[in-house]
Amino acid sequence: ETGVTQSPTHLIKTRGQQVTLRCSSQSGHNTVSWYQQALGQGPQFIFQYYREEENGRGNFPPRFSGLQFPNYSSELNVNALELDDSALYLCASSSPGQGQYFGPGTRLTVT
Amino acid sequence: QQQVKQSPQSLIVQKGGISIINCAYENTAFDYFPWYQQFPGKGPALLIAIRPDVSEKKEGRFTISFNKSAKQFSLHIMDSQPGDSATYFCAAREWGNNDMRFGAGTRLTVKP
Numbered sequence: 527e528t529g530v531t532q533s534p535t536h537l538i539k540t541r542g543q544q545v546t547l548r549c550s551s552q553s554g555h556n557t558v559s560w561y562q563q564a565l566g567q568g569p570q571f572i573f574q575y576y577r578e579e580e581n582g583r584g585n586f587p588p589r590f591s592g593l594q595f596p597n598y599s600s601e602l603n604v605n606a607l608e609l610d611d612s613a614l615y616l617c618a619s620s621s622p623g624q625g626q627y628f629g630p631g632t633r634l635t636v637t
Numbered sequence: 638q639q640q641v642k643q644s645p646q647s648l649i650v651q652k653g654g655i656s657i658i659n660c661a662y663e664n665t666a667f668d669y670f671p672w673y674q675q676f677p678g679k680g681p682a683l684l685i686a687i688r689p690d691v692s693e694k695k696e697g698r699f700t701i702s703f704n705k706s707a708k709q710f711s712l713h714i715m716d717s718q719p720g721d722s723a724t725y726f727c728a729a730r731e732w733g734n735n736d737m738r739f740g741a742g743t744r745l746t747v748k749p
Contacts, residue, residue: 530680559735568643568726568739569681582735616680625671626737628680 530619530629538635539607547602547632549617557581558600559626560592561616569616575600576622604634612636640664641729643740650747656714658743660727663708667729667738672701672712675724675742684725685712717747 531550539545551558557576561569571584575594589605598619604611612635618626642661650656660670668689673681687694687701687710694701700713714721727740 532680557735559737561737566742568728568741569737571736571738574735576735584736618680625683625686627683628673630678630680 530617530627532615532617532629532632534632535630536633536635538637541607541609541636543607544603544605545607545634547604547615547617547634549600549602549619549629551598551600551617551619552627555619555621555627556598557620557622558594558598559618559620560600560602561618561628562586562611563614563616563631565613572602607636609636640667640738641727641740643727643743645743646741647744648746650717650745652717652719652747652749654717654747656717656721656745656747657711658725658727658745659709659711660729660740661707661709662729662738664729664731664738665708666731666734668732669730670701670703670710671728671730671737672699673726673728673739675726681726714745717745719747719749721745722747 559574560572563569573583574581578594591603594600614631616631618628620626671686672684675681698715703710724742730737
């Protein structure tokens with residue numbers, strides 16, 4: 527059974543740029559959730575995708591957007607990057623009603 | 638908008654001791670309460686979870702105690718080991734809602 531994988535591991539971007547982060551869900555899971563984890567804090571829910579549609583969204587602006595593909599993998603896109611977007615971005619996959627399993631995260635630094 | 642309050646912020650325990658981390662919540666619609674363990678540079682790993690229809694769940698050295706009336710739940714790590722040194726997060730989710738709310742985390746250090 528393959529776990530959740532994310533790419534890239536680390537990324538450095540400049541303020542105002544755009545970034546795309548990728549996630550492959552665990553085998554058998556059809557739901558992907560994205561979280562932002564600032565240093566020293568708990569993860570904050572960004573949004574969730576189920577069957578290629580957004581299925582819930584946290585308190586994040588529209589410049590955070592996403593996609594889910596037929597194989598259940600997912601992308602997180604952030605436009606017009608701000609310094610405060612620097613964080614660890616976590617992807618978690620699950621099946622409905624089950625626990626979420628997290629990937630190792632992508633560390634994004636915005637300078 | 639933190640709906641789950643976790644304490645303590647940090648905890649130091651001797652090897653073989655019991656580590657206890659507490660969480661409190663306000664939203665009575667929460668119906669799923671997991672605990673996650675996170676090592677530096679890694680994503681959180683699901684440790685154990687409980688639903689409000691039971692008061693306790695045990696898996697190996699890890700036990701969740703749940704008090705529905707007090708709106709509190711706690712993680713007990715028995716026979717704590719240096720390898721348990723990590724940050725632990727409690728979380729809660731409302732039925733029908735996909736937004737998992739996390740506590741701020743507890744950094745546990747187990748001294749040999």
